[in-house]
Amino acid sequence: MxxxxxxxxxxxxPDPRALAGFYxxxxxxxxxxxxxxxxxxxxxxxxxxxxxxxxxxxxxWPAPDASQQFxxxxxxxxxxxxxxxxxxxGAKALDAEDRSRTWRVYADPAGHPFCLCSS
Numbered sequence: 056m057x058x059x060x061x062x063x064x065x066x067x068x069p070d071p072r073a074l075a076g077f078y079x080x081x082x083x084x085x086x087x088x089x090x091x092x093x094x095x096x097x098x099x100x101x102x103x104x105x106x107x108x109x110x111x112x113x114x115x116w117p118a119p120d121a122s123q124q125f126x127x128x129x130x131x132x133x134x135x136x137x138x139x140x141x142x143x144x145g146a147k148a149l150d151a152e153d154r155s156r157t158w159r160v161y162a163d164p165a166g167h168p169f170c171l172c173s174s
Contacts, residue, residue, distance in 0.1 A: 063094070064101060064127075067108035068165040074105045077164050080144040081129065113166020116149050126160075127169040134159060137171045 068074045071093040075086045084097040091107040115121040131137035138151060141161055149168060151159035158172045 061101070063104045065104040065106050066165070066167055067106050067111055068167075069108065069111045070165070071105035071107050074163060074165050075103075077144050077146075078103055078105075081141055111165065113162070114168060116160065116162065116168045126167070128158075128172050129169060130174045131171050132174055134171055134173050141171065 066074065071091065072086075072088055075088075075093040075095050078084075078095050079086050082095070082097050082100065082103075084095050084100075087094040087096065093105045095103045095105070097103065114124050116126075129137075134157075138148075138159060138161075142148065145164040146161040146169075149160040149162050151161065158170045160168055160170050162168055
C-alpha cells in the first residue's frame with residue numbers, strides 16, 4: 056500500500072512564468088500564475104509547477120562532477136518535428152547529434168535537461 060500520491064513535480068527557476076510558458080508550448084495545458092509559484096495543468100498528464108528561486112544555478116550536462124538533479128523524458132511521435140518545436144520555444148540542444156538514437160537531450164530556457172523520446 057502506498058503511503059502517498061505524487062502531487063506535482065516542481066522545478067526551481069529564476070522566472071516561473073517564462074518557464075511555465077515554455078513547457079505550456081511543449082506540452083499544452085493551462086498556466087495558473089500565483090506569483091512566485093506557477094502551475095501548469097497538463098491535459099491527461101502530470102501537473103508541473105515552477106517556483107521562483109533567487110540565485111538559481113542551472114544543472115550542468117553532461118558533467119561527471121556535477122549532478123543534473125533530475126530530467127524529464129517527454130514522449131513524442133516525431134523526433135524531428137518535436138525538436139524543431141522545442142528549439143523555436145527556446146530550448147538548447149545538449150546531445151542531439153546522433154540521429155540513429157530514439158532519444159535526444161535538450162535544456163529548457165532555465166537550463167534543466169530534458170529528453171525527447173520517440174514513442
